Amino acid sequence: MDWRGRRGSSNIEDRRRLGGGGRGAGIGGAGVVVVLLLGWFFGVDVTPLLQDQGARPAGAPVELTAEDRAMGEFVSVTLADTEEVWAALFAEQLGQDYRPATLVLFKDYTQSACGGASQATGPFYCPQDRKVYLDTAFFTVLDQRLGAGGDFAAAYVVAHEIGHHVQNELGLLEKTTRLRQQVSEAQANEISVRVELMADCLAGVWAHEAAARFGSIERGDVEEAMNAARQIGDDTLQREAGRTPMPDSFTHGTSDQRMRWFLAGQGSGRIDACDTFRAPRL
Template sequence: MDWRGRRQSRNIEDRRGQPLQGSGGGVGLLLLLRLLPWLLRSWVGRIVLLLGGVAFVGARMLGIDLLQLSGPAPQQTATFSAEEQQLAKFVSVVLADTEQTWQGIFSEAGSRYEEPTLVLFSQRVASACGTASSAVGPFYCPADRKVYLDLSFFRDLDRQLGAPGDFAQAYVVAHEVGHHIQTLLGISQKVRATGQGKSAAVVNALSVRQELQADCLAGVWGHAAHNYSQLLEPGDLEEALQAAAAIGDDRLQRRSGGEVVPDSFTHGTSAQRVAWFRRGFESGDMGQCDTFSASL
């Protein structure tokens, strides 16, 4: 991909090397524990503890967390290798290009595109959808409309899943942005409503269609990146198709040594993922991405 020197997105939130949000108050609590022996021996200290306990209980009854009032724990400046910093810039450029593509598509339809934020994290992250570890892979949270990505996933994509290349990585970002498009269009909300009270098999089948549509929407971006932004270079499309195939449910289940169980699929087979990404890429038309009416 010819991405160097291009515009980077302003919608990057870099939390790499930072403690989980909402984990503040650690310094105040540590200081209290260190002073506790003196406080218990001193009559002044006992009064302080008594008044503090009353205040703490009262504040909790009012819904106030006093441990948060001491502020967050001091953060150490994280250092990253030149390779990882370059990768973060790459992700920012890809996100910026998806913004340009979807701004144009939404504008043509008479709507305004609301850009998502992409959160870079390491190991664990807190989102409006809950706390997650990097083991879950990249994900989109509709509750806060943010994409979450640990850059180490790209290493796993290359070394463990056999899908190297920068356009393979760009496909991952574009797929998660596809989920953002589904949220903006109300598709994700309809899927959740339809699946309420249904069996696991029905919910999984709905999930497959939703994921395949996100693949197709990623392909729509890829079409624009190739034809308008001139981002793609020879061999890039093959990288994305290889990545789509590598994370198909059937291939992942075989890799884990387990039995392939179609009813447990949540993202679609390798062949389906490749087909729907290619469909979006070749057409450049999000109208071709109606996986919910199609015969899979």
């Protein structure tokens, strides 16, 4: 992905130098990954397990490394691209204005209007404050532990979370949240899967437009995004955690579904191609 030297977004809230309490030292590296996987596919905040002992004191100042600074610049450029793409697509395809999200960068732990944000929760979008929360250390886990490296794999993660913001702008998240509270757990999980797959598709729409508008997509980039989608499918994560995949517990979709819906958006460039709620087959 060609991103260096390009315009960054002004909608970045960088809290990384503020600290916020570190991850616990009592869990080894492999154990941390197992805990993270369990948290991600069960939708549980496992922050207390990772902050139990040996953590850096809350609020201790943090020195940013060269890698931290580079990842901050990368995320800023990616966010700027999503802003330009979605502003244009909302005008062209919907006749609406697009209000950009704010992206919060943090290290270890911070607070959001939706609760605690940590590496344990993974990147997420909070509709209450219209912000995406991201600890860029997640990209290291994605690369080294889940085998989904590459800058476009990281861009896919950002674009997926901005896809949730697009859903919020369209009024979808409020409706689905309310509906999930009225149905059984299995039905609520199915709704969640449709929401997540739609965000994957919207990430694909962004990739289509980024290639056309900026020429920033390079050979192999789409394959990196597809590999990331494959590695973070519910069925794959459950197998990696040593469990038998349980479809009723899926909240994000299988690896095949996540790849297929990303390609649906990437191939069409159309918002209306991402309506997972009317799709007869996910």
